[in-house]
Amino acid sequence: MAYEETGRPIALLLPGQGAQHPGMAVELYGREAVFSAVMDEFFTLMGRPGQRLRADWLADRPAVPIDDAATAQPLLFAVGYALGCALRAAGRHPVALLGHSVGELAAATLADVVDLPGGAAVMLARSTVMATAPSGGLLAVGATPAELAPYLGADDDPGGVVIGALNAPRQTVLAGPEPRLSAVERELLAAGWSSRRVPARQPFHSPAVADQARAFSAVFETLPLRRPTVPIWSTRTGRVVDREQAGTPEFWAGQLAAPVLFWPALDALLADGDYTLVEAGPGQGLSMLARRHPAVRAGRSAVVPLLPRGASGSWDTWCAALRQLGSAPPGATRRAGAPSPS
Incomplete structure (x- = not known):
């Protein structure tokens, strides 16, 4: 063969x-x-x-x-x-x-x-x-980091949401604890951004x-x-x-x-x-x-x-x-x- x-x-x-x-x-x-x-x-x-x-x-x-x-x-x-x-x-x-x-x-x-x-x-x-680790997770969003900046916390804020991964152009993963991650998810939905939860129960790759x-x-x-x-x-x-x-x-x-x-x-x-x-x-x-x-x-x-x-x-x-x-x-x-x- x-x-x-x-x-x-x-x-x-x-x-x-x-x-x-x-x-x-x-x-x-x-x-x-x-x-x-x-x-x-x-x-x-x-x-x-x-x-x-x-x-x-x-x-x-x-x-x-x-x-x-x-x-x-x-x-x-x-x-x-x-x-x-x-x-x-x-x-x-x-x-x-x-x-x-x-x-x-x-x-x-x-x-x-x-x-x-x-x-x-x-x-x-x-x-x-x-x-x-605190409860939290990851949220994949079809947007650039610059477009997501209004929704992000400071890079050293343990209670905020930050960029967790740069997977591809316009494919960014947000990371952070609850309840802030869910609040950001709702804010993105209201603003017309598509997002989906990454299967994770902890806020990996965040402060x-x-x-x-x-x-x-x-x-x-x-x-x-x-x-x-x-x-x-x-x-x-x-x-x-x-x-x-x-x-x-x-x-x-x-x-x-x-x-x-x-x-x-x-x-x-x-x-x-x-x-x-x-x-x-x-x-x-x-x-x-x-x-x-x-x-x-x-x-x-x-x-x-x-x-x-x-x-x-x-x-x-x-x-x-x-x-x-x-x-x-x-x-x-x-x-x-x-x-x-x-």
Whole structure:
């Protein structure tokens, strides 16, 4: 059988909060050997919380809602990291990594800034600190930051709404605590702006979680932080992570309260060269954003998601992506104790 070869180097895109959905990548568990082994290793490293997380991931009715940070964040990290490992095992090695929010921590682990035990410790700490965060959330708006300025608080106001992410031109995410976020949502509706809630229960990437970001830094102080073995295009800075940043605990912890500069990072990456942008995570949200970039629209770069938008069809999408990337899809493997794929 012939396999299509893209001819471009691979840049891996790793999604963050909002991409999660029930059943994400579950069809691969027990069928794709490397993915399954890495997921099991991560759950084991997480200890008792990992076993609860695994049970919720595989359950039809999880005990903790998927949108809660205690579930969504470690699962997004684990799925992204495990897909990256499985892709490498299939012979396709990314030469660049770009992660959105918690996806940047998965990128750091794939690039060996921390090892997987360190990554599990980071995710446990992230869940712990975010359990103390105020109620809030994220709001995606089809507008520019300048157009949204009248609705925003000061950059250091923990009670205000701020820019939480720059995802694309005229695609901005607001972040902040309640009740102010809901008030801004109503104000935008009254002014004729379209918006939608991003599935999140905490005000990530806003001053409301500045205290949590400072507390989060403590876990990085306990870990050896190494220079990335693969370039990471940071969505905190919009540039490649340098040696000094990689070794600084605050750099990694501070992104919890800092805006996500996805589009600036993607723009800088694609100015550096032509790539096949491979999304390693659920939902295809980053794929949809990347397809808006002029380099992709012009055909110089391409986009390949490894998973479908929903739970159904994960195995078929994975196999099709490997064919498109020039790798033979693996044969299905069953492991004791793994669920049968739906």
